[in-house]
Amino acid sequence: MSNFVNVVVEDGIAIVILMRSEAANALSIQMLHEMNEALEKIQYDSSVRVVIVTGDGEKAFCAGADLKERKEMSEDQVRQTVALIGRTVSHFELLPQPVIAAINGVAFGGGLELALACDIRIASSNARVGLTETALGIIPGAGGTQRLPRLIGVGKAKELIYTARQLTANEALEYGIVEKVVPSSNLTAEAKALGAEMAKNAPLSLVQAKTAINKGLQTDITTGLQIESLAYSRLLYTEDRLEGLRAFQEKRSPVYRGK
Known part of the structure; x- marks a missing residue:
């Protein structure tokens, strides 16, 4: 304890x-x-x-x-x-x-x-x-x-x-x-x-947004934009991204699972 x-x-x-x-x-x-x-x-x-x-x-x-x-x-x-x-x-x-x-x-x-x-x-x-x-x-x-x-x-x-x-x-x-x-x-x-x-937002998005901001601030804008692009690309094939699109189309709140 x-x-x-x-x-x-x-x-x-x-x-x-x-x-x-x-x-x-x-x-x-x-x-x-x-x-x-x-x-x-x-x-x-x-x-x-x-x-x-x-x-x-x-x-x-x-x-x-x-x-x-x-x-x-x-x-x-x-x-x-x-x-x-x-x-x-x-x-x-x-x-x-x-x-x-x-x-x-x-x-x-x-x-x-x-x-x-x-x-x-x-x-x-x-x-x-x-x-x-x-x-x-x-x-x-x-x-x-x-x-x-x-x-x-x-x-x-x-x-x-x-x-x-x-x-x-x-x-x-x-x-x-x-x-x-x-x-x-x-x-x-x-x-x-x-x-x-x-x-309530996608947990993997929160992780990658934090990474992009914190890492990007330590460098120049060109490198920072590259870091942002890499962070974005890590979300492209996640289940949560697809869930976000479905929820938008179906006009409901998304259910994110961090996957």
């Missing part, structure tokens, strides 16, 4: 809940291992079409690395833990399914880096976010220096990283860090509704 990560699957949506609310859902080593175990199962579960990650409670999505645990580590252990955090954050990005971060409270340091690795971010109105590492004598080490500039632009990202500024949910919306801000009481429902809107 997992102690720090809970996964609930409902109607094709896997909800990953970080369960260390007493420690602001900080990323302990045990929690990181449990997260990777959960994601490994989700990755290969064809019944899961969309993933939502959120924190237990209303105060914290994830406060980043567990600094109390880190105080007791040797330099080598710190390096290993930082690498583990980076791999775990990237694991969210590398999931084939679309991933929604439902930011239910503070998301600082590695917590915001985790959210940045997701496809879409929805924040509760009481959330606060920031890459605060420079105030602690370090820098973002789990992708923050790379993902934030790609999301909001280089100048704005440098401003936030250099200042270690903490933003309110509405400020994060203005910067383009989150796509939507909702009342705390509506966060889970909003995330599930968005997930359901995605999950």
Whole structure:
């Protein structure tokens, strides 16, 4: 039985809940291992079409690395833990399914880096976010220096990283860090509704669309268009594509099976 990560699957949506609310859902080593175990199962579960990650409670999505645990580590252990955090954050990005971060409270340091690795971010109105590492004598080490500039632009990202500024949910919306801000009481429902809107579509299409977008953004437009073409071609002979055509002709909702 997992102690720090809970996964609930409902109607094709896997909800990953970080369960260390007493420690602001900080990323302990045990929690990181449990997260990777959960994601490994989700990755290969064809019944899961969309993933939502959120924190237990209303105060914290994830406060980043567990600094109390880190105080007791040797330099080598710190390096290993930082690498583990980076791999775990990237694991969210590398999931084939679309991933929604439902930011239910503070998301600082590695917590915001985790959210940045997701496809879409929805924040509760009481959330606060920031890459605060420079105030602690370090820098973002789990992708923050790379993902934030790609999301909001280089100048704005440098401003936030250099200042270690903490933003309110509405400020994060203005910067383009989150796509939507909702009342705390509506966060889970909003995330599930968005997930359901995605999950009704062809699951293989979601996978290939995510692949085309993420891979294409890392290269020039010509190569990106080639990546898109390859992703499109993988869907040509799928049963779901034929089902989509039949459903359109028959004026009914398609029933996709991920085949």
